[in-house]
Amino acid sequence: GRPNIVRDELSGAVTLGRFGWKAQTASIRQQAADAFAGDIGISTPEMPKHWGDCTQAQKDCLAMPNGVQERLGAVEAPPPVMDLVTFYSQNLAVPARRDIGKPDVLAGKKQFYEMGCIACHTPKFVTMRGTPDKAQAFQLIWPYSDFLLHDMGAGLADGQRVGEASGSEWRTPPLWGIGLTATVNGNAFYLHDGRARTLAEAILWHGGEGQKARDRFAGATAADRDALIKFLESL
Secondary structure: OEOOEEEOOOOOOEEEOOEOOOOOEOOHHHHHHHHHHHHHOOOOOOOOOOOOOOOOOOHHHHOOOOOOOHHHOOOOOOHHHHHHHHHHHHHOOOOOOOOOOOHHHHHHHHHHHHOOHHHOOOOOEEOOOOOOOHHHOOOEEOOOOOOOEEEOOHHHOOOOOEOOEOOOEEEOOOOOOHHHHHHHHOOOOEOOOOOEOOHHHHHHOOOHHHHHHHHHHHHOOHHHHHHHHHHHHHO
């Protein structure tokens, strides 16, 4: 894998991309601002787009009312709102694992390692000592990701270059919490475009640098495949 080097839209500095499907965003604050604008059409100081992703050609959209209130400033979500959203996102806890001692979950963990999934989905890291928030310093975390870009082959490619990420490269998504996808989202759609309806489908869509692990999964016994899925559901 390799990092995506991007320009921080807030500071203008060239820096490490950390968030998003292609690690194209440098900070949690910018990720939140992008979501406010692009997903729900709320302007922030970082992304002062009152009409979200409407283009200059969409005159009717641009003529619609927006939520700017003069007493709060020139945007719909002023700095205090962004401060709170950023703080919340930075400190949101990872959900606790379930069923960690069950034999099938432990058998699935063994398969996860032996099939080579850990080549990209790195199980654990220790956070740096010099974090701005001391509560986050020197913590053992289990994200199951290396947070790097990997070429996942033509089958998963979207053809879009983002920063230094090519059209077939994706940041390894962390797997912690993936077993609660249906509980949180109300659906169990996986991968960047939701094409996979099960965890097994998501694995089988892997190509490129993930092809070998995918093939080991496809060639495993039904019991071993089921155990690996049970392990993922426990995360």
